[in-house]
Amino acid sequence: MKHYYFLLALVLSVSTSFAQTLEDDRLALVALYNSTDGVNWYNNTGWTVPGSPGDNPCGWYGVTCEAGRVTGLNLSTNMLAGTLPFDLGNLSALKILDLDQGIGVMENGDLEVHTGGIGGALPAIIGNLINLEHLDLGGNFFTGSIPANIGNLVKLRYLDISYIPIDSGFDPYGLLTGVIPDELGSLLNLTHLDLHSQNLNGAIPLWIANILGLEYLNLSYNDFNGVIPPNLGKLSKLLFLDLSFWSYFREHEFGLLSGAIPDLSDLPTSANVYVYGNSFTFNGMETNISRLESYYNQAKIPMYGYFPLSSSSGQGGMLFVEAGGTLANNTYKWFKNGVLVATNIGNPYFNADELGTFRVEVTNSIATQLKLVSDDYTVSSLPVTLTTFSGKTSSEGNLLTWKTTSETNNKGFQIERSADAKTFENIGFVDGMGDNRGDKTYTFLDAKPYFKTYYRLKQLDWDGKSEYSRIITVKQDKTKLSVYPNPAKSEFFVSGLDREEAVEIRNSEGRVMLEQKVNPAQPVRTDKLLNGLYLIKVGGETRKIVIQN
Numbered sequence: 001m002k003h004y005y006f007l008l009a010l011v012l013s014v015s016t017s018f019a020q021t022l023e024d025d026r027l028a029l030v031a032l033y034n035s036t037d038g039v040n041w042y043n044n045t046g047w048t049v050p051g052s053p054g055d056n057p058c059g060w061y062g063v064t065c066e067a068g069r070v071t072g073l074n075l076s077t078n079m080l081a082g083t084l085p086f087d088l089g090n091l092s093a094l095k096i097l098d099l100d101q102g103i104g105v106m107e108n109g110d111l112e113v114h115t116g117g118i119g120g121a122l123p124a125i126i127g128n129l130i131n132l133e134h135l136d137l138g139g140n141f142f143t144g145s146i147p148a149n150i151g152n153l154v155k156l157r158y159l160d161i162s163y164i165p166i167d168s169g170f171d172p173y174g175l176l177t178g179v180i181p182d183e184l185g186s187l188l189n190l191t192h193l194d195l196h197s198q199n200l201n202g203a204i205p206l207w208i209a210n211i212l213g214l215e216y217l218n219l220s221y222n223d224f225n226g227v228i229p230p231n232l233g234k235l236s237k238l239l240f241l242d243l244s245f246w247s248y249f250r251e252h253e254f255g256l257l258s259g260a261i262p263d264l265s266d267l268p269t270s271a272n273v274y275v276y277g278n279s280f281t282f283n284g285m286e287t288n289i290s291r292l293e294s295y296y297n298q299a300k301i302p303m304y305g306y307f308p309l310s311s312s313s314g315q316g317g318m319l320f321v322e323a324g325g326t327l328a329n330n331t332y333k334w335f336k337n338g339v340l341v342a343t344n345i346g347n348p349y350f351n352a353d354e355l356g357t358f359r360v361e362v363t364n365s366i367a368t369q370l371k372l373v374s375d376d377y378t379v380s381s382l383p384v385t386l387t388t389f390s391g392k393t394s395s396e397g398n399l400l401t402w403k404t405t406s407e408t409n410n411k412g413f414q415i416e417r418s419a420d421a422k423t424f425e426n427i428g429f430v431d432g433m434g435d436n437r438g439d440k441t442y443t444f445l446d447a448k449p450y451f452k453t454y455y456r457l458k459q460l461d462w463d464g465k466s467e468y469s470r471i472i473t474v475k476q477d478k479t480k481l482s483v484y485p486n487p488a489k490s491e492f493f494v495s496g497l498d499r500e501e502a503v504e505i506r507n508s509e510g511r512v513m514l515e516q517k518v519n520p521a522q523p524v525r526t527d528k529l530l531n532g533l534y535l536i537k538v539g540g541e542t543r544k545i546v547i548q549n
Helices: 002-019 022-035 086-090 124-128 148-152 182-186 206-210 230-234
Strands: 063-066 069-074 081-083 096-098 103-105 111-113 117-121 134-136 141-144 158-160 175-178 192-194 199-203 216-218 223-226 240-242 272-274 292-294 303-306 317-321 330-336 339-345 349-352 356-364 371-373 377-379 385-394 397-418 425-436 440-446 452-461 466-468 472-475 482-489 491-495 501-506 512-518 532-538 541-547
Touching: 022 069, 022 086, 086 124, 124 148, 148 182, 182 206, 206 230, 303 356, 303 377, 317 356, 339 349, 349 356, 385 452, 385 472, 397 472, 425 440, 491 532
Parallel strands: 069 096, 081 117, 096 134, 117 141, 134 158, 141 175, 158 192, 175 199, 192 216, 199 223, 216 240, 240 272, 272 292, 482 541
Antiparallel strands: 063 069, 103 111, 303 317, 317 349, 330 339, 330 356, 356 371, 356 377, 385 397, 397 425, 397 440, 397 452, 452 466, 452 472, 482 491, 501 512, 501 532, 532 541
């Protein structure tokens, strides 16, 4: 029974397909004429509308026929205006559909800009024209997104849904938005794919690299982001690849494609690749230079600054950029307040020891079309120069001392303490001098230190910026720690504790026999230990004890 229903469905499908006639084609053409202002077409020779049943459309301008069906419709640059009718999907024998209303070529060879243009949503019914081998809908005003069912047209070799302004008064971009549908990945016979100058976005699909016969790929002047698919360079027949970006009427000045240019060595040596106007650096450009036709005018690169709270003499910090490429091939020209102050080859770093606004221009000896320019970086204040930072024990606790020789915009110092040099806690704050060029000495007393305490300073500016000092260590006097009674029976105490501490007991072989945390005056139980000599470790201090249970 299942086989019966399958065969019945197949017969009905075939019958429906073959039931369409030249008369059905004529009616579809009449619908197209009426919906696209056929009266005002540039050329409507032979078109008889509304006509009569049985009229033969095969002699009409732009219409070609084979075996009693319309197989070609070429009305390019013919001033069509309006929308595409649903009836267009009835031209089921079409192999060629060319409705491009962009720029044409006049008989004398000059370019001719046409007025008009088809608008509205791109009808999904086009996906029914499964015999199409050539589909050109460029230069129109289609809105919405690309219909996913265009992926049904698996015989397509040529697909153009690009946009070219047909009048200088129109915006330079089409109105198609959204991502390229994944269903178009089924068009494995394509040799020509052109979607340029629309408002498409998202990432460039990886599946494009599966269309191995592609010779022409133009995705330029869209809003794609992310990287160039790394396997795109494996299209060994690709002669033209355009991923460039034009900022006119866009919200951003540069395209959003970034990352490294992938290996293009499998492309023909005669291939032309365009990537200008995006956000690329020199990464991948040097090795692909023979394929790159144009790659100039990339987005500004960020400049980074590192201004540490130093424990050495001197002041200032480091500026640097990441321009990509081989460092030895890069020349870095550094500007301060618009004036060239340094030229470095192979060195992306610059010592900034004065206030000012800095930028850098980077050129590459191989990728000579491109000059990368950095963002401006304003050094409005130089960091605090810390010359000494030390600590020592006293009868009242640990006394910390540090000295500065220069301060700018210094709000003060936050003192941080740790028992393990990993997790720090804030234990106090000392006001800074703000702006000061003389020597200044600061002190801070930690009244409750650990036996071994790690310290660091966090210097805070008034504008919220901060930097850390190096970490120092202060140990308590060893005489403070003692264990009693010694020898011990069943328990012992640790004197000198002023807070909970971890106690570790090891045998004479160094094996840990007991670990626990104890508070002051809390005993350590030893009744489960064998008699013998043990090492007691509290913080960074070690003592010996004999157990005699």
